[in-house]
Amino acid sequence: MIELHDVALDVGGHPLLSRVSARIEAGELVVVIGPNGVGKTTLLRALAGVHHAAGGTMRVDGIAIGAMTAFERARRIALVTSDDVLLDALAVRDVVAIGRFPHHRWWQWRSREDDDTAVVRALEAVGMSDFAERLFASLSSGERQRVWIALGLAQETPILLLDEPTSHLDLRVAHEILALLRELASSGKLVVCALHDINEAAAYADRIALLGNKTMLAIEPPESLLNDRRLDSVYGITMERIRIASGGVRIYAKDGRWVSRERRSRAPNG
Amino acid sequence: MKPLAAFALAVLVPAAAAASLLVGGTPLSVAQVAGALAHPHRDDTLNVIIWQLRLPRVCIAATVGAALALCGAMLQGMLRNPLADPYLTGVSAGAAAAIAVAMLAGASAAAIPAIGFVAGLGAALLVATLARRGSGIDLNRLILAGVSLSTLFAAIVTLAVVRAQSSNYAGTIVAWLAGSIAGRGWHDLLTTAPYLAAGGFLAVLSIAPLNALRIGDLRARAVGVDVERAQWLILAGSSLLAASSVVLAGLVGFIGLIVPHLARRIVGSNAGALLPACAAIGAALCMLADAVCRSIVAPAELPIGVLLAFIGVPTFLYLYLRPAAAAARTARR
Numbered sequence: 001m002i003e004l005h006d007v008a009l010d011v012g013g014h015p016l017l018s019r020v021s022a023r024i025e026a027g028e029l030v031v032v033i034g035p036n037g038v039g040k041t042t043l044l045r046a047l048a049g050v051h052h053a054a055g056g057t058m059r060v061d062g063i064a065i066g067a068m069t070a071f072e073r074a075r076r077i078a079l080v081t082s083d084d085v086l087l088d089a090l091a092v093r094d095v096v097a098i099g100r101f102p103h104h105r106w107w108q109w110r111s112r113e114d115d116d117t118a119v120v121r122a123l124e125a126v127g128m129s130d131f132a133e134r135l136f137a138s139l140s141s142g143e144r145q146r147v148w149i150a151l152g153l154a155q156e157t158p159i160l161l162l163d164e165p166t167s168h169l170d171l172r173v174a175h176e177i178l179a180l181l182r183e184l185a186s187s188g189k190l191v192v193c194a195l196h197d198i199n200e201a202a203a204y205a206d207r208i209a210l211l212g213n214k215t216m217l218a219i220e221p222p223e224s225l226l227n228d229r230r231l232d233s234v235y236g237i238t239m240e241r242i243r244i245a246s247g248g249v250r251i252y253a254k255d256g257r258w259v260s261r262e263r264r265s266r267a268p269n270g
Numbered sequence: 271m272k273p274l275a276a277f278a279l280a281v282l283v284p285a286a287a288a289a290s291l292l293v294g295g296t297p298l299s300v301a302q303v304a305g306a307l308a309h310p311h312r313d314d315t316l317n318v319i320i321w322q323l324r325l326p327r328v329c330i331a332a333t334v335g336a337a338l339a340l341c342g343a344m345l346q347g348m349l350r351n352p353l354a355d356p357y358l359t360g361v362s363a364g365a366a367a368a369i370a371v372a373m374l375a376g377a378s379a380a381a382i383p384a385i386g387f388v389a390g391l392g393a394a395l396l397v398a399t400l401a402r403r404g405s406g407i408d409l410n411r412l413i414l415a416g417v418s419l420s421t422l423f424a425a426i427v428t429l430a431v432v433r434a435q436s437s438n439y440a441g442t443i444v445a446w447l448a449g450s451i452a453g454r455g456w457h458d459l460l461t462t463a464p465y466l467a468a469g470g471f472l473a474v475l476s477i478a479p480l481n482a483l484r485i486g487d488l489r490a491r492a493v494g495v496d497v498e499r500a501q502w503l504i505l506a507g508s509s510l511l512a513a514s515s516v517v518l519a520g521l522v523g524f525i526g527l528i529v530p531h532l533a534r535r536i537v538g539s540n541a542g543a544l545l546p547a548c549a550a551i552g553a554a555l556c557m558l559a560d561a562v563c564r565s566i567v568a569p570a571e572l573p574i575g576v577l578l579a580f581i582g583v584p585t586f587l588y589l590y591l592r593p594a595a596a597a598a599r600t601a602r603r
Contacts, residue, residue: 048492070491070494074494079489081488089538090484094539098482098485098490101481101490101495102494106475107474107478109542151493155493
């Protein structure tokens with residue numbers, strides 16, 4: 001379980017988010033949405049303990065995230081990020097195997113049987129088993145994205161945080177990955193991911209957290225959040241809601257109906 | 271590591287050591303060398319050549335080669351910069367400046383290694399302090415501080431050489447800067463052994479974090495690496511190894527920069543295989559180079575750093591600039 005109480009986050013001394021409070025239970029899939037630069041990535045990094053909060057408390061299963069060692073944190077929380085790094089001559093299997101780091105002591109670098117099993121399982125889960133021996137550098141952006149997700153899965157943590165896991169992925173693979181996250185949540189993992197596609201979020205999330213106006217405006221089930229007019233003001237665009245056959249709601253930008261700057265700046269807080 | 275590569279590397283070191291023992295100003299047969307090694311207490315010229323002259327040099331060359339190659343691999347891994355070498359942290363330049371000044375000031379020959387060691391570590395500490403940000407190290411600042419301070423130290427060395435022209439010290443300083451194992455013995459090796467052992471231990475501890483750092487600092491942090499602690503550990507280990515090798519052989523270039531690249535081509539970038547491979551290749555290369563240095567123009571000697579640059583750089587350039595298909599085949603291994 002993750003508990004956030006009055007959390008404030010800065011980047012380079014500039015306040016990004018404040019008064020963020022939420023409680024996320026094991027078995028939940030929560031999707032974080034919000035415009036570019038609102039703080040989705042920073043929030044996920046703070047939850048993973050790799051970005052220090054400027055204020056408030058963040059706890060995982062009752063333990064303050066900041067009080068955990070890097071090792072303890074990485075055994076509980078995996079963070080999948082979408083930024084790329086240059087990896088020379090590293091095979092896909094080697095990249096994913098790095099996710100096993102927290103299951104070893106510093107002086108133990110040889111892989112064990114359970115490491116190999118975890119790596120194989122993670123690659124299977126993202127449909128990359130056939131790519132295990134390929135050089136990471138030779139993969140497409142979408143394939144690389146799936147490898148990063150496999151790395152997070154190989155960490156075998158009860159909490160999985162993903163920053164835009166469907167970026168670079170085609171429609172089918174994106175939905176396969178979201179279905180996998182849904183399945184992981186249903187099996188008891190706590191999954192939080194940042195997405196840009198609100199309809200993807202609505203289709204798979206238990207709850208959606210909306211970031212805007214430097215705070216978390218809401219964390220609600222998709223049905224109620226998609227009908228919330230604050231979405232329009234946060235994104236600065238008029239949205240059209242359509243009820244689909246299954247009873248759910250989908251949301252689209254209405255052509256040419258931009259919200260004025262004044263209206264955006266007057267968007268109500270949580 | 272593939273079994274064939276492991277076997278080749280395991281054979282490489284004893285083979286290079288054997289070849290290095292056979293070669294020198296006085297040509298010796300295999301039987302003579304084996305006889306001297308088997309009877310260490312026999313009192314004859316042959317035993318003096320093997321036990322007092324060649325064996326300590328072979329051991330020192332192996333140690334220096336292994337230490338510099340390990341150090342280069344650790345720094346290249348931490349900085350994710352293929353141009354990083356053991357001297358990037360200012361160890362060599364600091365040691366060189368202190369030794370040049372000490373020689374000019376008339377310090378005793380016995381004190382020179384200690385002065386070099388302390389100054390080398392001091393320079394590395396200064397560079398690390400300048401590069402410090404929060405509890406960790408800013409890698410770009412580390413490179414900038416290392417390069418700038420090395421330039422300053424190099425200027426001090428140049429000044430010392432110019433000042434020493436009127437005395438007998440100019441030649442000694444230049445010879446030391448070119449790198450040489452001439453005149454070193456068991457005593458030097460024993461003196462530096464504790465620092466080498468400490469550096470080697472830190473190198474072993476840095477294997478797991480180095481592997482994780484291959485995917486970048488942020489992801490390494492996310493999988494549980496205490497990046498700041500890993501950086502200090504790698505810097506401390508590499509500085510101890512570099513300072514010890516500077517004391518033993520002066521400034522030996524090439525090994526620390528190039529051997530990690532060669533080793534990576536053979537065993538890949540997993541530090542668990544890369545560091546032992548670097549140590550083996552560095553040791554073998556340095557032993558062979560030292561053997562050539564002391565035999566090719568005997569009784570005079572070539573500086574080992576010069577020889578390594580003449581032979582090593584073209585070989586390395588060939589390996590890197592050969593057709594892309596061949597390079598890709600090796601990289602996939």
